[in-house]
Amino acid sequence: MHTSFEQLTELYWPDSLRGKIVENYFKLSNGFLFRHTEAVLGNAEPILEQALAMGAPDTRLIGTPLASEFINPAYKPHRGTLESCLFAGRLAKEKNIEALLQSVADFPEIKFSIAGDGPLREQIIKASSQHANLDYLGWLSREELRKTLDQHDALLLPSHFETFGTVALEAMAREKLVFVSKGCGITHWNRLLPGLIIIDESGLSRAIKHVLRKTPDERKEIASTANSLAIAWNNDVLNRWNLIISETIRDYTEQPDTENSQSEKNQ
Numbered sequence: 001m002h003t004s005f006e007q008l009t010e011l012y013w014p015d016s017l018r019g020k021i022v023e024n025y026f027k028l029s030n031g032f033l034f035r036h037t038e039a040v041l042g043n044a045e046p047i048l049e050q051a052l053a054m055g056a057p058d059t060r061l062i063g064t065p066l067a068s069e070f071i072n073p074a075y076k077p078h079r080g081t082l083e084s085c086l087f088a089g090r091l092a093k094e095k096n097i098e099a100l101l102q103s104v105a106d107f108p109e110i111k112f113s114i115a116g117d118g119p120l121r122e123q124i125i126k127a128s129s130q131h132a133n134l135d136y137l138g139w140l141s142r143e144e145l146r147k148t149l150d151q152h153d154a155l156l157l158p159s160h161f162e163t164f165g166t167v168a169l170e171a172m173a174r175e176k177l178v179f180v181s182k183g184c185g186i187t188h189w190n191r192l193l194p195g196l197i198i199i200d201e202s203g204l205s206r207a208i209k210h211v212l213r214k215t216p217d218e219r220k221e222i223a224s225t226a227n228s229l230a231i232a233w234n235n236d237v238l239n240r241w242n243l244i245i246s247e248t249i250r251d252y253t254e255q256p257d258t259e260n261s262q263s264e265k266n267q
Helices: 005-012 017-035 045-053 097-106 121-130 142-150 166-173 190-195 204-212 216-254 258-266
Strands: 040-042 059-061 084-088 111-115 134-138 154-157 177-181 197-199
Touching: 040 045, 045 059, 084 142, 097 111, 097 121, 097 204, 111 142, 121 134, 142 166, 154 166, 166 177, 166 190, 166 216, 177 204, 177 216, 190 216, 197 204
Parallel strands: 040 059, 084 111, 084 154, 111 134, 154 177, 177 197
Antiparallel strands: none
16 A cells, blocks of 8 residues: 555545545545455555554555665765755645745755656746746656756655655665655654654754754765665565565465365365
8 A cells, every 4th residue: 555545635625525525435445455455565654554444454564665776876975065956756735845945945055956747837837937046857767867866965855745755765875865754654664764854843944954054074974874774774675575475475375276175075
């Protein structure tokens, strides 16, 4: 289970009949699926709590692995600067685009880039024409995203909520300063927290200002820690996925073929 549609409907249609209809539809459809499965996998505790509430017989917490293109290509160690920031994702309400644009206005000396597409695209294009320090890059392929990420000092993910926030993990692997909101599922993994910069209730601009006060060596240390944690995490996650897959294959191959067993009895 990867996306909380309930949270999306609450954000887009709060206290409306349309929202209730959509929310109940997903609860019914998910509940039907869950009743016919052995377990539901999820990459953060809150999503698994929702699955249990909708009738999942069992849940398993499983991490998100990194794509090879964010691990294998060489990268340059972080310079200790905070001169450029990248946001990459769907341009939609849940991503808290307002916080991004506020930071663009608050820090004219920092270069901001926004990559992605979505319903708020025109708002971003308009903002990029009003602020000299904002570039709209449009939709990027995975390889283009990795190259663009390598050209920036930081990744910003101030979303109201993210089931996990894979782009944050990818940025960690590329040794970047990674700003994430508490609404991102990645913050529920304590082992990754030392490599993340948490955006609290005071907002994204306050978090950026806090990191700007640090020394270059301190910023380098945060980015280096992020890289080490992401690589170790990825190795552990791949091992966990292999274990789950092998256990599932074993369980199914060890199940008796009831149809053939009955046929043999009749003979």
